[in-house]
Amino acid sequence: MTGDADALRESPIEDDSIAGGCEHRRGRRLGGDRLWLGTGIGAGLLAVAVYLATNPYPAYGAGLYVQIAREIVAHGYGLPARIPGYTAAGVPFSYPPLQFYVLAVLLDLGGDPITVARLLPSVGFLAALVPTYLLARDYANSRPAGAAASVAVALNPQLVQWHLSAGGVVRAFALCYALAAIYAGFRIFETRSRRAVVAGLVAFAATLLSHPTYALFVVVSYLLLWAVRDRSRRGFALGTVVGLGGLALATPWLAWTAATHGLDVFWAAAGTHGGVGGGLATLLDGASFTLLPLVGAAYLLVVRRDWFLACWAAATESVFAQPRFAFTVGSVVWGVVGVDVARRASALDGTVPGGFDRRAALAAVVLVAGSAAGGTYLVHETTLASDPSTPAFLDDDAVDAMAWAAEQTPPDATFVVLGDAAEWFPALTDRTILIGPWGVEWRGTAAYDRQLDAYESVSRCRSVDCVESVASTVDGSSDYVYLPKRTYTVRGEAVAEFGTLERSFERSAAWERAYENDGVVVFRATE
């Protein structure tokens, strides 16, 4: 890195100014980290409040995670080899286990799985805003830049979708650990701090033990930090210490998994969920908001010769199919862009009434207004009938129907469950679903694709023939079929249903109505 970016890097954080090297009369200091970090956390609390207010049930699913945590408790806090309930054969347990242990403890202490899945992700998500703030603050040498980045992360609908939703019991914490590791990496390559090495090592290990994709995000970030900003042998050695140290801490789990399932299990899963390098497909899809990080990075490359942010944005855009990584990087990028633009605007020199620095005061106003606008947008999006960000897989009727299944059906009963409630079904009923992709990625791409295709097809069936035909492509016929009424989701996408499938089952001699409420009807096989 050269030029202005170097100048930013080398100055300590002394106040909240975003004036950079401009010569002008500095105003009074407008708060310290408490104020600016508080702005980011405030935006995070707003997102959490919107999420909780609009989601009486958790968004998306965490049924498999709950089932894993229960199996961990059942194994005396040892690792289970298989998780029952998800397809006839169950699914191998090869996930990084750290967050499942956290979940296991909470459930063991009496936590209700649905409540835990609704509330716990918020903790990880809010915590992730701290390293986001610190990274952007130190990178731009500006507290408002840190605040801007943390506000942007907090209110980004994609990041809310993936981290406040039920799966956030794993992903929100993985994001927090990953950003902590990356911030530590930034400090390592800037200051050679031993404390940063220790913190980076622990945070990277926690990431590795939580979610492999976030661990890859850390690795990519470290490689770029070293290659673009450092390139010294000493820096390489310190980065290697973090990498190997994290790997060492994760070795017991890796060794157990390799011994139990073989190393192939990792390659089997790597090709699913878009795979590594899947971001290129997203980019080639054309103009979308995911290109914004690149736009900001291009600006900084031109005006500041900032190669790191350009490479970081390009790498996350191309390596990860999931845009949430690009948006995380983009939040830092645009925080830095905001500071740069403000620094160049000479009209912002001077102070406002009260003697505060005009740029800092403007930044505070923009961040508060931006938070209000972002929060309003989240309210809008999450209360749409087709809620694209935080659709709930469960509702009262689904929970009642599952309670019936848990009490009134034989323990070895098998179900085909249409719609995303299927993800929760085994965890809430202790019964087996025959069709569903969750956890099947560990059995390989072919098995995963087969289950995913079957699940999506059966969930959109409108006749009993269709359900039976699709079921026969995977694990055969079930004892029960669970049909949602009115609207439900399939992979988060809303589907409306007007009773056609129910009528079809009613007219079939092979099935009889076993249970019904306003939102669910369950048919039992008569043969």
Added chain:
Amino acid sequence: MNLPKRTVRLLLAATVLASTATLVVGYVEAERTSDRVTGSPAVEQAFRTGARSPVVPPRAAMTVVATDSNAFVSDERAAPRAQAELVAFAPDGRVYYYENDHTRYWDVDPVPGTEATVEFVFADHLDPEDCDGSVCTRNGVERVNLTTGERTEVFSRVTPGKHSTRWHDVDRIDGDRLLVADIARDRVFVVNTTTELVTWEWDARAAFDVASGGPYPDDWTHLNDVEFVTVDGREAVMVSLRNQDQVVFVALDGGLLEGWTLGSDGDHGTLYEQHNPDYVPAERGGPALLVADSENGRVVEYRREDGRWVESWTWSDERLRWPRDADRLPNGHTLVTDSNGDRVIEVDREGEVVWTASIGFPYEAERLGTGDESAGGESAAALGLPDRRFDPATASLPARVAAVLPPTVVNAVAYLFPRWVGLHEGVALVALTAGALRWATLEYRWSDRRLSIDSPVRIERR
């Protein structure tokens, strides 16, 4: 009047802000209520919420509607007019059946001898890997029981391209044979669905010059409707050539029935790019042709008198825009599909609208139990139906403006115009455009900088 710069800036800023806010509020409100359709949003809202309460007024029998999509770049748009659907409304007004599996839905016909089974024509845009790397479409016919959802694939073929190659109509001749309006190849053919053999074919080039109609071969005839009919005791095939503004009758020996053609190329006073003509035979007060005269914005009927077609009935109202189907029902009412008016309506013998289902961009509708299309209806002349014409003088301002513009322009705008833009949003759009342009020009004039563009190319003599 010379206002200070500051005042001008404030006024322009207020204009831009207020008009932007009006547009944002209008869009968000429409998105939140699924109100992006002309008329009542109840039906479109039910498609999103799965509501099982009545959304249209009751009728004696079920009504089935096939909807088109105005998405022409991507097939993934979620707006009501971009969603292609097959929908059935129960007699009590509830949504009875809904599917949106295919890229487009076109003709829908009841299956004789069933209570609630229909055959419909669909088009699916295929992925490039299924089309040798290019663009192609699977056109076909499916049968679905609206009560149980059981479906049967009847017949399909892949055609190249998509925009003007999607089959719009197929008519069942008997248990084995289908009469297909092959828009992709400007022909009509009969196929035996058991043997999959084509047993009869008529190519429009046998009777029409390629200089007529639309661009040859891309969208020459836009052959959009066929019907197997009996004319003067002879079996014949009625064919709608939209781009030639004509309905022709083809004898099974391949020749046109002389004197039976309705309309001529460019004679827009008779027909203007029509859809879905229905033949009413002599025994039901014909011979007559009930036609959705689309670009003319009317439903029209012609009757044979002294060997000529004579206009015998016409109907339109202020909302009717680009009708694409009209069926005469056994009770003398007419079921009209109003594509850009976003509705299916039933017009009674007095010309009053007695039933409306507002639904995004419908293509064709059927009332079950009344026969295929106009099979159970009599001619307007036999029924003594009075004409009803929309009178621009008594209409709203936008309708009066539309009445003086060329119909193709009005229909093109209506095809694409977002339904959430009402009067307020329209005014805001004009104010925003004018305000922003004016502000930019003034700021440029007030600034001390000037833009100039030098040609990067200079030619000099050596």
